[in-house]
Amino acid sequence: MNTLLTSALALGGLILGLLFIMALLSPLEALTWWAGWSSQAPTPNKVSQEALEEIDAEHAPTLPTAGHPAYYLVYLTAIGGVSAQELSHREQRFLQLLQEALPEAEIISDVFPFSVTNNPLTGERLFGWLWRKIHEKRKTLTGGMLASFIFARNLFNVAVSADPRYGPINNAGVAREIAKSLYRRGYPLAGGIPVVTMGWSGGGQIAVGVAPFLHLGMDAPVYTVSIGGVLTDDPGVAFVAHLWHLQGSKDKFPLIGDVLFPGRWPWIKESAWNRFVRAGKLTRLEPGPMIHTGRGDYFDFKATLPDGQPYVMKTVTLIRDAVRSIPSPGERGGIKPGAG
Amino acid sequence: MMLSPTWQHALLILFLSILSLLIGNSVVLFANRVSRGQFIRSLLAFAFLFALSFLFWMLSVQFLATTLFGVRKEPWEVFILVSYSFTPFIWGFLVLLPHLGPYLYALLRVWVVINLIQHVAQAYRFNLFQALVVSILGWVLLELITSLSFLRLDVLKRWFLKLTTGKAEYRDPDDLVFEYVRAQRLLALQAALKREEGS
Numbered sequence: 001m002n003t004l005l006t007s008a009l010a011l012g013g014l015i016l017g018l019l020f021i022m023a024l025l026s027p028l029e030a031l032t033w034w035a036g037w038s039s040q041a042p043t044p045n046k047v048s049q050e051a052l053e054e055i056d057a058e059h060a061p062t063l064p065t066a067g068h069p070a071y072y073l074v075y076l077t078a079i080g081g082v083s084a085q086e087l088s089h090r091e092q093r094f095l096q097l098l099q100e101a102l103p104e105a106e107i108i109s110d111v112f113p114f115s116v117t118n119n120p121l122t123g124e125r126l127f128g129w130l131w132r133k134i135h136e137k138r139k140t141l142t143g144g145m146l147a148s149f150i151f152a153r154n155l156f157n158v159a160v161s162a163d164p165r166y167g168p169i170n171n172a173g174v175a176r177e178i179a180k181s182l183y184r185r186g187y188p189l190a191g192g193i194p195v196v197t198m199g200w201s202g203g204g205q206i207a208v209g210v211a212p213f214l215h216l217g218m219d220a221p222v223y224t225v226s227i228g229g230v231l232t233d234d235p236g237v238a239f240v241a242h243l244w245h246l247q248g249s250k251d252k253f254p255l256i257g258d259v260l261f262p263g264r265w266p267w268i269k270e271s272a273w274n275r276f277v278r279a280g281k282l283t284r285l286e287p288g289p290m291i292h293t294g295r296g297d298y299f300d301f302k303a304t305l306p307d308g309q310p311y312v313m314k315t316v317t318l319i320r321d322a323v324r325s326i327p328s329p330g331e332r333g334g335i336k337p338g339a340g
Numbered sequence: 341m342m343l344s345p346t347w348q349h350a351l352l353i354l355f356l357s358i359l360s361l362l363i364g365n366s367v368v369l370f371a372n373r374v375s376r377g378q379f380i381r382s383l384l385a386f387a388f389l390f391a392l393s394f395l396f397w398m399l400s401v402q403f404l405a406t407t408l409f410g411v412r413k414e415p416w417e418v419f420i421l422v423s424y425s426f427t428p429f430i431w432g433f434l435v436l437l438p439h440l441g442p443y444l445y446a447l448l449r450v451w452v453v454i455n456l457i458q459h460v461a462q463a464y465r466f467n468l469f470q471a472l473v474v475s476i477l478g479w480v481l482l483e484l485i486t487s488l489s490f491l492r493l494d495v496l497k498r499w500f501l502k503l504t505t506g507k508a509e510y511r512d513p514d515d516l517v518f519e520y521v522r523a524q525r526l527l528a529l530q531a532a533l534k535r536e537e538g539s
Contacts, residue, residue: 172517
């Protein structure tokens with residue numbers, strides 16, 4: 001019995017130790033990228049060359065907006081994700097349904113929000129082999145437990161994004177990847193076409209964090225949709241034109257942001273978040289009794305509301321209505337009425 | 341010459357504290373895109389500046405205890421007691437932790453001040469009020485001196501950092517990132533316009 005207890009304690013200690021080291025090292029990817037210590041470093045002195053190379057000649061950005069999609073939606077996955085190329089079937093189905101509901105929009109989902117260089121966890125990185133092994137086995141019981149490390153790794157990355165010391169660097173990196181993806185899809189720079197960043201869970205914080213850089217870097221009006229997003233007190237919210245926050249009545253995860261981040265506390269009146277809320281730029285939407293993730297979450301197509309509507313369709317409908325309330329480039333000045 | 345164990349401990353604590361704090365606060369170096377070589381040189385330069393403020397705190401404890409309460413200790417005794425007070429800073433690397441780091445840093449600083457008050461009270465046989473005055477006045481003085489603009493200490497600090505690390509200045513991550521994004525935007529706009537004219 002004692003041996004069992006000792007082993008359990010040792011294992012617990014080992015796991016805690018590993019998590020602690022992961023947390024401590026979590027800012028390094030963004031910092032070393034920014035400092036130019038990694039192979040994919042930004043080159044500030046050669047930006048002109050870099051910018052020219054990164055803009056695909058075939059889809060050169062042009063100023064006129066005619067013929068372009070009415071909105072560009074950028075989907076950022078949750079902390080369980082390992083790569084933008086390997087979204088879960090449920091997420092893929094959700095995006096497909098959303099595209100059908102919003103044929104006038106271009107939906108982008110090829111940016112992994114937890115890497116400054118859009119490098120998947122399973123990609124070319126020091127512990128890529130380990131993440132690949134964990135990801136391959138995550139459907140098994142042991143693998144499922146090990147997959148908690150994926151959640152933890154990405155959760156720490158959300159904390160990096162929300163930290164005022166690391167956040168600007170991390171979020172500028174992710175915004176740069178989003179900008180590259182937008183360019184590839186022909187986003188017309190300075191054309192005023194709305195960019196809607198859409199994040200699920202931890203992706204919600206990244207969706208807000210990248211807003212200043214997309215806004216300033218691309219002259220884009222940025223709107224955000226948070227799907228059960230863990231929203232922090234990121235000052236980047238000041239650059240979001242409007243934020244729709246979907247939260248199921250059984251989803252308690254977003255409360256983490258309410259509690260852990262002082263800028264979210266209602267008595268810190270002058271925080272960026274509270275100013276944003278006072279300005280009427282936040283719309284809270286309750287889609288139904290959704291939970292955060294798993295069966296009965298926002299993307300579930302089997303669970304239905306009392307009116308028979310599948311959860312995923314409710315989510316799609318709410319987002320469609322929110323996005324369609326965004327004024328077109330010619331009619332700025334506030335969202336159209338009726339969005340939630 | 342062999343140092344006594346007390347001295348060895350004090351020096352080790354001071355060395356580890358400085359090293360740990362520097363690692364914890366190294367984000368400014370990354371943000372300023374220093375090379376690996378500059379990183380090491382910057383750490384050494386910051387360590388020197390940190391040692392100066394340690395020296396100031398030590399001298400202020402000595403000065404205040406002597407002038408206000410007429411108790412004098414040998415400088416090496418004060419060095420040891422201030423070094424020992426710095427023990428919590430050995431955890432300074434924890435400042436790197438996202439989100440929690442700044443709160444932990446505040447906690448460590450309070451812990452160091454409490455430690456100092458305790459060590460001063462013990463070493464000088466002061467009551468709590470006397471220990472508080474001697475420990476905290478020195479810290480207040482240091483804060484005042486470093487924030488008085490007419491003393492131009494910031495200029496001196498910048499000159500020293502430039503001399504030792506080759507960096508003209510150290511700036512906030514926010515400034516640097518926004519500058520980068522604006523530059524990218526301008527160039528991307530130019531590229532777009534150029535293509536527009538060409539087509």
